Amino acid sequence: MNSRFLLPFVVLSAVLSQPATAQDKKIAVSGYEGMIVTGYVDHGAFLNFAGPNISYKSGSTRVMFGMLPSLxxxxxxxxxxxxxxxxxxxxxxxxxxxxxxxxxxxxxxAKTATKDGSWKPGLGIGYRFSQ
Structure with a gap:
């Protein structure tokens, strides 16, 4: 394997492994947020634990965009x-x-014999275990 393809991964891992203080860490990539959410979507309910996401943190507030593994x-x-x-x-x-x-x-x-596939929005409320 050519070493020039490995260089970006080495640089990225070095940057991500640097210790960060609370003041300079605003945007982060996370694998798990430690929260549980329940809510309503498409005439049913869901229960999820936030999965991989990109988040922005400011004080006690956090906004996350990511995947939601759910039941x-x-x-x-x-x-x-x-x-x-x-x-x-x-x-x-x-x-x-x-x-x-x-x-x-x-x-x-997903598409069925009688309906086309479609995205359904929902609304949920939950608890975050850590701040």
Whole structure:
């Protein structure tokens, strides 16, 4: 493998491994935020724990945009029913102030024999374990 392809990864890992103080760390990439959110979307409910995201932090406030691994609870109205609890992956924006979280997720409903596929917005509220 050519070493010029590895150079950007070495530089990026060196930058990310530098210790940062609270004053100079405003924008971050995170794998887990330590929060639990529940809410409503498309005539059903969801429960998620924020996954990988890009966040902006200022004091006790944090705004995150990222992936939302979730469990969706929805009763199927068709003759042949799906399970009422489904694992899904959403995307959305979360706003956290201290321990309170408000979330605007989007979940995709796949195409069926009677409906086209579409994105469905939701609204959630939750708790953040750390500030």
């Amino acid at each position: 969706r609870y929805k009763e199927d109205q068709s003759a042949i029913k799906n399970a009422s609890v489904l694992p899904v992956l959403g995307v959305g924006v979360s706003y956290a102030f201290k321990h309170m979280v408000v979330q605007l997720p989007l979940y995709y409903n």
